[in-house]
Amino acid sequence: MDRLQSAQVEVTAAKMLVGWTSEFAENVHREARRLAAQSGQPQRITASQYRHAAVTALQSLRETVEAEVDRDDRQTAA
């Protein structure tokens, strides 16, 4: 952390980031759970399944954030 250029972060922004990371984690787990069920071993979720699930969850998060960016842009333009 650069002390000389320390900035203030809007509380809304900090909470938004918490929301994204939480949504991402929940989506990874949900998708990995689905993959584990598909593999025939629903009682054990592996690191590999989490990695595959993370790729899907990243795409989902990207779409969520892009929709929010579009909304910001529309509000700025209006």
Next chain:
Amino acid sequence: MTVKRQLESQNEPSSETISEDANDWLFQFTKLFKLNFIDRSGNLPSATAPEHFWITATEAFLATLAESGANPAVVAAMLSELSFGPSNEPVNWTDELNAQRFALIDKQIAGTLNLGERAELIRLTEAMRRAIDSERNLPFEGARDLHRQLMSRQRDHLEQKRRSPR
């Protein structure tokens, strides 16, 4: 803050597991903890001493535990156990600990007790209670000592009588 802890190799398959319930609880707890920390850190200045982050983190941690249904008294007892060891182990209540507690009570009366000191006062009060309640400090233990002394004297007396019969 510098994070020193390294993640274990994520490429090696692990035989260790945690339950899905624990995993889910962790997600929810960390999310709530972060939100509580953010809510409480709004008044911190830019160049904040680490102590303020520790206090804010402790406040956020306790608030998150309370929101998850934990009883504050149980949490205080758990913190005391973590500091002084399991409750079945006696606390060595020293003059120094006693003086520390009185100093904190004075600050509490003066209204200058900060959160960290409040936590310390709770911890010390709990430790003092445990020291007072411990078995060795109960009157029963005194009676036991007296019994031991009496038995010892009786043995001495009988021994003397055996050595010098009339």
